[in-house]
Amino acid sequence: MKKPITAKVAQLIRPEIRALSAYHVADARGLIKLDAMENPYTWPPEIIDAWLARLRDASLNRYPDPAPQALCASLKASMAVPEGCAVLLGNGSDELIQMIALALSGPGRVLLTPEPGFAMYRIIADIASMTYVGIQLADDFTLDRAAMLRAIEQHQPAVIFLAYPNNPTGNLFDDDSVRAIIEAAPGLVVLDEAYHAFATQSWMAQLPAYPNLLVMRTLSKMGLAGLRLGLLAGAPLWLDELNKLRLPYNINVLTQISATFALEHATLLDEQTTRIRTARELLLREMQTLPGITTYPSQANFLLFRAAPGHGPVLFDTLKQAGVLIKNLHGTHPALQDCLRVTVGTARENEAFSSVLRTVLAPKNP
Numbered sequence: 001m002k003k004p005i006t007a008k009v010a011q012l013i014r015p016e017i018r019a020l021s022a023y024h025v026a027d028a029r030g031l032i033k034l035d036a037m038e039n040p041y042t043w044p045p046e047i048i049d050a051w052l053a054r055l056r057d058a059s060l061n062r063y064p065d066p067a068p069q070a071l072c073a074s075l076k077a078s079m080a081v082p083e084g085c086a087v088l089l090g091n092g093s094d095e096l097i098q099m100i101a102l103a104l105s106g107p108g109r110v111l112l113t114p115e116p117g118f119a120m121y122r123i124i125a126d127i128a129s130m131t132y133v134g135i136q137l138a139d140d141f142t143l144d145r146a147a148m149l150r151a152i153e154q155h156q157p158a159v160i161f162l163a164y165p166n167n168p169t170g171n172l173f174d175d176d177s178v179r180a181i182i183e184a185a186p187g188l189v190v191l192d193e194a195y196h197a198f199a200t201q202s203w204m205a206q207l208p209a210y211p212n213l214l215v216m217r218t219l220s221k222m223g224l225a226g227l228r229l230g231l232l233a234g235a236p237l238w239l240d241e242l243n244k245l246r247l248p249y250n251i252n253v254l255t256q257i258s259a260t261f262a263l264e265h266a267t268l269l270d271e272q273t274t275r276i277r278t279a280r281e282l283l284l285r286e287m288q289t290l291p292g293i294t295t296y297p298s299q300a301n302f303l304l305f306r307a308a309p310g311h312g313p314v315l316f317d318t319l320k321q322a323g324v325l326i327k328n329l330h331g332t333h334p335a336l337q338d339c340l341r342v343t344v345g346t347a348r349e350n351e352a353f354s355s356v357l358r359t360v361l362a363p364k365n366p
């Protein structure tokens with residue numbers, strides 16, 4: 001008799017895969033979408049026309065260029081990748097994290113990262129059969145340097161991921177702690193600078209100083225989340241090896257053309273990110289005047305805030321009922337009790353969000 005599928009699934013699918021849940025994306029239909037760190041702005045019509053004209057030349061019948069030199073050169077220039085460093089392109093930086101994990105995985109190989117942090121590090125460690133070790137941040141979400149150094153000593157991680165700024169906390173880790181971690185690490189240290197466009201600092205210029213350092217960037221949070229293009233910068237000796245894990249045509253024809261076009265219009269993207277940074281500060285100041293929530297400063301395009309004990313999920317639901325979708329982080333990590341994360345949107349979207357907050361949190365009239 002044929003075995004039922006459930007038994008076959010249990011027999012064949014690796015236990016760590018069965019234990020995972022598929023990455024959940026909330027349904028945002030009809031809602032103001034402030035849940036996924038997307039840039040809210042589109043392009044002016046004349047830029048869209050110029051982009052569409054460029055797409056006319058796309059050869060969809062051909063495989064994409066497996067090593068697009070011109071695109072890599074403009075990425076290197078616009079991201080200020082130091083002389084002598086190479087770049088590796090990924091279908092989003094998520095794919096780069098996966099290439100790194102697959103290249104390093106093996107029995108007892110550890111991926112170490114501070115927590116709360118970016119969810120994909122753990123998911124990809126599981127997928128790639130690496131051992132995941134999360135080290136809790138201090139109460140104010142700064143690095144617990146002593147705990148990190150102890151964990152490095154104990155676990156000898158093959159790779160350490162530091163999101164800089166960190167997601168979902170929004171802060172930059174302090175220079176001295178990051179430097180101490182890079183110097184103590186027996187393996188690779190990846191500075192994940194997904195939010196660099198909104199931050200005041202970067203480790204990119206430090207690449208030549210540290211042979212075990214890689215810096216990762218993405219176009220996603222800068223306004224091109226739909227393209228899926230990330231890059232990893234570092235010593236060619238590392239990237240040549242990682243490149244072997246890259247599926248040959250991971251960056252499609254439309255992404256190559258569109259990213260090249262977008263980088264030619266970098267001032268447009270820069271203007272948008274500047275507007276988002278300004279709006280972030282306005283929203284932060286507004287939220288800091290409201291009773292019943294604690295809002296954390298951010299160097300990214302989102303703000304983390306904490307509702308009064310027991311009120312986080314309710315506040316999330318209230319916002320959603322009122323048509324505003326943000327991210328509920330309650331229950332994702334012990335340090336994020338009652339925490340919610342809002343992406344900075346347009347002035348109108350931010351106002352819609354904060355007006356719901358004001359109504360819910362303002363002291364009731366006697």
Ligand SMILES: *Cc1c(COP(=O)(O)O)cnc(C)c1O
Binds near residue numbers: 093166167217229230
């Ligand atoms: C959003 C995010 C990424 C993933 O970016 P993609 O390039 O869209 O895959 C990577 N790291 C962190 C910390 C992020 O928040």
